[in-house]
Amino acid sequence: METYLQITSVWGVYLSIAVFVAGMAWRIWEWSTTPRSPIPLGMFPKPRTGTGRFFKMLKDTFIAPQSFRIEPWMWLAAMAFHIAALGAFVGHLRLIHEFPFLPSLLGEAGMNTFAAWSGSIAGVLMLGAILFWIARRTTGPYKTISVPEDYLLLALLFGVVIMGDHMRFVYGSIVHAATYREWFLSLLAFKPAFPVELTSSNVAFSLGTHMLFVDLFLIYFPFSKLVHTVGALASNYVRSE
Amino acid sequence: MADATTTEATELATLAGVIDKKMTRQLKQYLDLCARCAICKDACHQYVATQDVKYLPAYRAELIRRIYKKYFDKTGRFVPALYEGRDPDENLLDELYETTYACTGCRRCMYFCPFSIDTQFILSVAKAMLIAAGRGNEMLGQLADAAIFKGDNMEMFHDVIVDGFKDVEKEVQEITGDPTAEIPVDKQGADILYVALAGAHSIRPAAVIFHEAKESWTLSLFEAANYGFFFGDPVKARKIADRFMDEAVRLGVKEVVITECGHAYRVAEIFHEAWAGKKHPFKVTHVLEKIDAYIKDGRIKVSKAIELPITYHDPCQIGRNGGIFEQPRDIVKAISKDFRDMTPNRQEQWCCGGGGGIVAIDEMNEFRLKSGMKKVEQIRATGAKIVASPCENCRLQMEGLDEVHQLGVRIAAIMDLVVESMPLKGRDAAKV
Known part of the structure; x- marks a missing residue:
């Protein structure tokens, strides 16, 4: 188990973060060094001012009202997933530092209950959206246009989320954020160490597997269609050029 | 045998190279971003009517994306199978021809796309590739060449065209009841250069309206339609539009007014400056913008004569x-x-x-x-x-x-x- 954790939750973390950061930087560099299309590609109606365009870009990217109008269920799944993923990301910031105010407001037990609820909701929403996407992608016209990349990403995401949910639902009341924080801060200090509460319990396997999927997901991220996280801002801006 | 294979590989790579030649930041992003979510599916009238995947906008673009992945995307070159990377071979080009020349370029899919991916723009690269492979649509290509020929040899056509305008002028005089009504051609210093389509139907009503509005106008010797644009060759398209754009510069007009035609307006207003790499010294407007202004300013009188819904x-x-x-x-x-x-x-x-x-x-x-x-x-x-x-x-x-x-x-x-x-x-x- 020690070796598994060493690979996925120590060296894997370092490697995947390095690849992710370098990969995204390379993508953005590639885009920014390719000359723009001389032809304006905007469509109407479009805002007259730069500020108007900027806000329309934000609206088109983060709310996508047109997509809602044409396919509400797909929009709902995508929104649920992205908001839950953002929530989960914010929740994971506790790995670095306990939230300010909240624990003193809720008390230690209250904080654990809050984390359990918010984490559970986010985890279930993400899982639901992923299952919806798997179902969608394996049927009808969606299946025909899908390529292995689509399935690989869904599989990696499924692994990340199912193991995250596993830790939330099975070990949520046993192992708390403070324990994981001890491990994560040790990584950040480049003095990797695992608290005994982790290594002495079966949660070590869950954490190791969660991290295995996270590592693979982050490594593949910059080389996949997931670059839409950054690129959608640019392409939606071009819409009102 | 080895030679034949090498030749074929070279040909395929040359064709794929069209994507590289046409590469822009926007094209690259459109090819990199698409999540194949297929929200565009029900935006396309052709897909909705046929339920055939080849008309699904994301799939049309996917054909170009798969070549791009195999030849130009670093990850795709490393593991082409992950993206079903493909060669621009006979099968692909056949499919590409159908999906590309069928596309009407309405960009309704772009409107609904959460990333605003411009499928028409991706398909403009597909057309360039088909043309490079000698598979551009023949009819559209011939119509484009004919228009360019007319532009290059105007002295051959000038008198015939102007004679045709004289016939329309007589009709305009009859309709307006004004024997001095005219269809001006080559009029130096007119305010407006009106660009019509081939045939009297787009000249006659405009001439009546301009006459009644007492507009200072002149009629272009060239038609607005642009088959170079449909064919997918921006050089031809530019040459075709240049014909009346140069005429407008020569006559010193303030405004180029495009007739009731869709693509001609977009070519003139949105594309031509980018193709030509210079700003027009005049405005480009659609004839309906002018007519709307005439009605609102009281320059022409209209009545609510149409009773039918x-x-x-x-x-x-x-x-x-x-x-x-x-x-x-x-x-x-x-x-x-x-x-x-x-x-x-x-x-x-x-x-x-x-x-x-x-x-x-x-x-x-x-x-x-x-x-x-x-x-x-x-x-x-x-x-x-x-x-x-x-x-x-x-x-x-x-x-x-x-x-x-x-x-x-x-x-x-x-x-x-x-x-x-x-x-x-x-x-x-x-x-x-």
Whole structure:
């Protein structure tokens, strides 16, 4: 188990973060060094001012009202997933530092209950959206246009989320954020160490597997269609050029 | 044997190279970003009418994306199988021809796409690749070449064309009852250069309206239609538009006014400056913008002469892609008693199925009429008896739909309806 954790939750973390950061930087560099299309590609109606365009870009990217109008269920799944993923990301910031105010407001037990609820909701929403996407992608016209990349990403995401949910639902009341924080801060200090509460319990396997999927997901991220996280801002801006 | 394989590989790589030659930041992002979520599926009238995946916008773009992945994307070159990377071989080019020349370029898919991916722009690369492979649509290519030939050899055509205009001039004099009414050609210093289509139908009503509005105008010797644009060759397209753009510079006009035509307006207003790499020393407007202003400023008189229920179809290149939504509606409302808009309308208007040059491709006739299903439903739902639309291709398509589905509607150009609603001495006297 020690070796598994060493690979996925120590060296894997370092490697995947390095690849992710370098990969995204390379993508953005590639885009920014390719000359723009001389032809304006905007469509109407479009805002007259730069500020108007900027806000329309934000609206088109983060709310996508047109997509809602044409396919509400797909929009709902995508929104649920992205908001839950953002929530989960914010929740994971506790790995670095306990939230300010909240624990003193809720008390230690209250904080654990809050984390359990918010984490559970986010985890279930993400899982639901992923299952919806798997179902969608394996049927009808969606299946025909899908390529292995689509399935690989869904599989990696499924692994990340199912193991995250596993830790939330099975070990949520046993192992708390403070324990994981001890491990994560040790990584950040480049003095990797695992608290005994982790290594002495079966949660070590869950954490190791969660991290295995996270590592693979982050490594593949910059080389996949997931670059839409950054690129959608640019392409939606071009819409009102 | 080895030689044949090498030659073939070289040919494929050369064809794939078209993508690299056409590469821009926007194209790269469109190819990198698409999540294949297929939200665009029900945006495309051709997919909705046929339920055939090859017309699904994301799939049309996917054909180019798969070549891009195999040849130009670093990850794709490393593991092409992950993206189903493909060669631009015979099979792919066959498929590409159908999906690309069928596309009307309405960009309704881009409107609904959460990343605003411009499928038409990706398909412009597909057309360039087909042309490089000698598989560009022949009819569109020939029409483009004919237009360029006319531009290069104007001295051959000049007198014949002007004689034709004289015939139309006589009709205009009869309609207006004014024997001094004229169709000016080559008039130095006119305010407006009006660019019509081939044929009197787009000249006559405009000439009547300009005459009544006492406009200072001159008629272009060249038609606005641009088959180079449909064919997919920006050099040809530019040369075709250059013909009247150069004429406008030569005559020193203040404004180039494009007739009731969709793509010609988009080419002139949106694309030409980018192709030519310089700013126009004049404005480009659509003739309906002018007519709307004439009515609002009282320069021409119209009455609400149209009693029958009337609806308006937004041509994609004028509405969503050209930005003119309200002026044509205002004109139609000013001349009719029962205006009914289609649902959806304006930027969400369904494409009628006649854009992108498809009306000139005989082999796609049956498919084209089938793809107009949504438009038929929309027209029926309004209960209108007249469908007004300022695009010749839209009108051709909707006339076809009217015939096939027995809609019993009149498909009309807006200028014709305006002339019918104007008090005109000559015509009104002839009626009595």
